[in-house]
Amino acid sequence: MQNPFAATLDMQRQAWENASELFEKSQVAPDRAETLQEVDVGETPSEVVYEENKLRLLHYESRTDEQEPVPILIVYALINRPYILDLQPDRSVIRTLLDNGYDVYMIDWGEPSNLDRSLTLDDYVNRYIDNCVDEVRHRSGQDAINVLGYCMGGTMSTMYAALHPEKVHTLALMAAGLCFAGDSGVLELWGAEDFYDPEKVTDTFGNVPAEFLDVGFALMDPVQNYVTKYVRFYENMEDEDFVENFARMEEWLGDGIDVAGETYNEFIRDVYQGNKLMENELYLGGEHVDIGNIEMPVLQIVAEYDHLIPPEASKPFNDVLPSEDKTIMEFPTGHIGMSVSSRSHAELWPDVCDWFGERMVDDTGAVSTPTADAEPATDADASEESDGSSVEIEVEGTEASDLEDVDGIGPAYAERLRDAGVDSIAALAAADAVELAETADLPVSRVEDWVDAATAHTE
Numbered sequence: 001m002q003n004p005f006a007a008t009l010d011m012q013r014q015a016w017e018n019a020s021e022l023f024e025k026s027q028v029a030p031d032r033a034e035t036l037q038e039v040d041v042g043e044t045p046s047e048v049v050y051e052e053n054k055l056r057l058l059h060y061e062s063r064t065d066e067q068e069p070v071p072i073l074i075v076y077a078l079i080n081r082p083y084i085l086d087l088q089p090d091r092s093v094i095r096t097l098l099d100n101g102y103d104v105y106m107i108d109w110g111e112p113s114n115l116d117r118s119l120t121l122d123d124y125v126n127r128y129i130d131n132c133v134d135e136v137r138h139r140s141g142q143d144a145i146n147v148l149g150y151c152m153g154g155t156m157s158t159m160y161a162a163l164h165p166e167k168v169h170t171l172a173l174m175a176a177g178l179c180f181a182g183d184s185g186v187l188e189l190w191g192a193e194d195f196y197d198p199e200k201v202t203d204t205f206g207n208v209p210a211e212f213l214d215v216g217f218a219l220m221d222p223v224q225n226y227v228t229k230y231v232r233f234y235e236n237m238e239d240e241d242f243v244e245n246f247a248r249m250e251e252w253l254g255d256g257i258d259v260a261g262e263t264y265n266e267f268i269r270d271v272y273q274g275n276k277l278m279e280n281e282l283y284l285g286g287e288h289v290d291i292g293n294i295e296m297p298v299l300q301i302v303a304e305y306d307h308l309i310p311p312e313a314s315k316p317f318n319d320v321l322p323s324e325d326k327t328i329m330e331f332p333t334g335h336i337g338m339s340v341s342s343r344s345h346a347e348l349w350p351d352v353c354d355w356f357g358e359r360m361v362d363d364t365g366a367v368s369t370p371t372a373d374a375e376p377a378t379d380a381d382a383s384e385e386s387d388g389s390s391v392e393i394e395v396e397g398t399e400a401s402d403l404e405d406v407d408g409i410g411p412a413y414a415e416r417l418r419d420a421g422v423d424s425i426a427a428l429a430a431a432d433a434v435e436l437a438e439t440a441d442l443p444v445s446r447v448e449d450w451v452d453a454a455t456a457h458t459e
Contacts, residue, residue: 041087041088043088043089044060044061044086044089044092046058046060046061047061049105049135049139050135052128052408053110053128053407054109054111054112054113054116055107055108055109055110055128055132056107056110057105057107057136058106059105060098060104060105061098063095063099064098064099064100064101066101067103068101068102068103068356069140069360070103070140070145070146070169071104071105071136071139071140071142072103072104072145072146072356073105073136073146073147073148074093074094074104074105074107074149074150074153075107075129075147075149075150075153075156075157075160076108076109076151076153077152077153078124078152078153078257078259078260078263079151079152079257079259080256080257081255081257082106082108084336084339084340085106085150085339087339087340088340090345091340091341094106096345096349096353097353100353100357102146102353103140105136107128107129107132107153109257110257111257112207112257112259112260114206116207117202117261117262118261118262119262120266120284120285121159121263121270123263125156125159125160125163125284126160126163126284126446127446129156129157130160130164130167130410131408131410133145133147133167133168135410137167142169143166143167144167144168144296145167146168146169146356147160147161147170147171148172148173148174149172149176150174150176150339151175151177151308151309151335152267153176154173154174154175154176154178155176155177155178155271157171157173157176158171158173158176158178158317159277159284161293161294162289162290162291162292163284163289163293165295165296168296169297169359170296170297170298170299171294171296171299172298172299172352173298173299173314174338174339175302175303175306175308175309175335175338176309176317177271177272177314178314178316178317179275179278179313179315179316179317180272180273180275180278180313181275196273198264198265198268198269199265201264202262202264202265205261206261207258207259207261208259208261208264210256210257210258211256277291278317280320285446291320291321294321294322295322295323295324297323297326298318298321298326298327299329299355300314300315300317300318300326300327300328300329301338301348302314302328302330302331303330303331303333303335304332305332305333305337306333306334306335307334307335311330315328315330327355329351329352329355331344331347331348333348402424403417403422403423403425403428405425405457406425406428406457407453408446408449408450408453416441417436417440419440420439421439425457425458426454428450428451428454429451429455429457429458431447431451433448433451434447
């Protein structure tokens with residue numbers, strides 16, 4: 001039996017230790033509160049090189065004397081802000097790619113307004129992503145570029161690669177939701193057709209509120225998100241580096257954005273509930289998203305402990321792709337950890353950079369080195385030395401056109417319109433939308449919008 005006097009002394013000792021710990025934490029609390037309020041995120045220098053609606057295309061400042069010729073375009077999800085890929089200087093995917101000599105661009109989607117409620121996956125993939133890809137192609141002078149998609153951005157990048165394979169040099173996917181056959185995690189079960197109707201949400205809210213999405217994601221691991229992380233914060237309050245890292249993550253978690261209503265409906269219905277991408281049954285704007293076109297090199301980066309997009313929602317997709325160059329890198333981390341954990345940057349991202357580097361050249365063993373103002377080459381205009389060495393490519397007939405002043409028309413669409421005999425805004429305004437859509441192999445609704453916009457320009 002324990003001595004009562006000794007037990008009392010032990011209780012007093014623990015009380016004094018707890019009081020001392022509480023006093024020490026209270027001394028640093030004001031400084032830590034200031035850290036939580038003033039932490040910086042997304043610090044890597046960049047410039048906006050293209051804008052459309054709420055979208056901004058960021059080009060990051062080079063950190064090396066020489067760069068690889070084929071740039072990387074990062075396509076992030078429509079949920080949350082993309083600076084998770086540049087959360088802090090020593091754990092930044094952006095900086096890691098730059099430090100390895102890659103020319104890096106990233107799409108910042110911005111937040112849709114109520115007027116954007118009707119935006120569709122077709123708008124995001126065949127309009128916004130395509131225009132950004134064309135801008136990067138134009139600036140780099142390359143026919144095709146590397147596309148790196150993260151989460152929902154990876155799903156949309158896959159759609160894009162299937163629809164525009166000639167513009168994608170390599171396709172790299174981080175935690176991309178691609179396969180939903182019933183064994184792809186809690187989120188898929190919650191979104192099952194028998195239990196969940198996305199249109200009830202969008203009929204109520206219009207665009208899907210960030211707060212609605214945040215609660216759903218947090219409830220996937222409620223103990224961690226509502227209890228454990230705050231206990232860890234208290235235990236590590238005296239560690240300034242820990243508090244800064246915690247503050248950056250909380251800044252990002254609380255900086256969610258709404259999702260366009262119609263896009264949300266399509267994504268849940270067709271990708272999650274219908275599994276149409278995996279089954280090769282998906283159509284955007286009336287055009288088949290044929291994954292049989294994905295013949296370029298494909299890299300899947302998956303997180304072993306990802307509860308949002310588990311490996312089962314990504315890895316099986318490689319089995320249905322015709323590409324002969326398919327790689328899976330599975331790493332012991334979570335959905336966000338692959339971007340921000342120190343171990344990921346020490347062990348995973350060097351391998352990713354090597355993967356891009358090994359595929360930086362084309363099938364001839366050379367990549368063109370164009371002048372800064374060169375336009376992407378076409379098969380008809382490009383010429384190469386018979387020995388396969390790199391040559392400067394000159395392209396005729398690709399001067400900038402006022403067609404690109406029309407909202408939604410980027411360099412690629414302008415080229416298709418010129419090929420169809422429409423080379424000015426005036427000619428576009430006078431065109432028959434149905435005939436032009438058929439000639440240029442474009443959706444009639446899109447051409448009708450362009451004709452209306454061109455007409456407004458000429459009035």
